[in-house]
Amino acid sequence: MFTFWIVVALKMLKLAISIKNTLQAMKLTKTFKAFFESEKAGGLLLLFVTILSLSLANSSIQTDYIAFWKTPLGHHTITDWINDGLMAIFFLMIGLELEREIYDGELANIKNAALPIFGALGGMVVPAGIFLALNFGTITQNGAGIPMATDIAFAIGILSLLGNKVPASLKIFLTALAVIDDLGAIIVIAVFYTDSIAFLNLFYALAIWGFLFILNRRKVHNLIPYLLGGIGMWYFMLNSGIHATITGVILAFVIPFGDGGPQTSSYRLQHFLHNPVAFFILPLFAIANTGIPITGDWHEGLSHENSIGIIAGLVIGKPLGIWLFSFLAVTFGVCALPKELRWKDIVGAGMLGGIGFTMSIFITLLAFKNDGEEIINYSKIAILIASFLAGTLGFIWLKINLKAKKTKKKKAV
DSSP, rough: OOHHHHHHHHHHHHHHHHHHHHHHHOOOHHHHHHHHHHHHHHHHHHHHHHHHHHHHHTTTHHHHHHHHHHHHHTEEHHHHHHIIHHHHHHHHHHHHHHHHHHHSSSTSSHHHHHHHHHHHHHHHHHHHHHHHHHHSSSGGGGGGGGOOOOOOOHHHHHHTTTTGGGGGGHHHHHHHHHHHHHHHHHHHHHHHSSOOHHHHHHHHHHHHHHHHHHHTTTTOOOOOHHHHHHHHHHHHTTTTTTTHHHHHHHOOOOOTTOOOTTHHHHHHHHHHHHHHHIIHHHHHHHHHOOOOOOTTTTTGGGGGGHHHHHIIIIIHHHHHHHHHHHHHHHHHHOOOOTTOHHHHHHHHHHHHTTOHHHHHHHHHHHHHTSOOOOHHHHHHHHHHHHHHHHHHHHHHHHHHHHHHHHHHHHOOO
């Protein structure tokens, strides 16, 4: 398994320069290019740190390595600070990207947005349905949100391996779908993974948000009050019972967007965050949460309904749901399939959507936080296997079909 992904990583590195040239030739927005590039390179780094973390967690320093991430810092462990603190910055960037897509990107035009919106909806509903069909009424039914997630960096990273054979519209579809998917994950976290609410702390967090909203309406563009207010919001949200990462998303929508130009607060913050998130926060999250000790009986957990639901949801449910809901939306005239795309391409994008990895692991930690390490580790192993299968199948499927499509075009000429 590791050998294949090491080869994939090397190919991704080799293709980085050529993909950049390809993107420049396409009629894509500057923002989209930057987002695509950072996510692609970030996927490469995620792959390496995951292999590294798994190796260290199963080496002679296993005990010390795993214990390190559980080291207390104040009232929380190192892993807690990463998952509750740094990941809020990741969700802030996702919120800013979503805001830009809504105001000035692929989601600004409802007809263009409809296809990835319906695809993302199917990519959440069908995997969750498959998981619940196997786990409803059990102690693991809380994990229904796990196969709903998509890891943008890995999905785009695998797509980039196919080089200039990939139509621009497919890259846009997959990226928009993954961003919408993240929004779905945020809603799931806020609604289904909140045990109890301390309403006074929630009130303080929302009061700060309201103050920042007033600053926005009064056209205050200095980022400092928004960032300081965001820290306060994060603290009160953390102590409210609602997951603190939600702060990042709601903060994004009060940061002034203006005309979306390079001098606006939203643009500057979004572009400032791209590299720290792609090359520090997400890799740190991955290395801290994939230190899984793999024992001789690790495969026993795969026979559990929870593991089967995760794997089936990501590998089967994702492509099925994305294709089915997209097909129904086009059939009923809600939107149209771009001319350069075929339904086989949508299926391939759906397969890559099954790479849940970091987002699925993040939801696992919330879903089973009170159920012990064993079920969390078994879930992580299932996520890694499912992500490997989805990425491999998606790559092979698209490689074959895009090659056949190119050959057919040449014959037609």
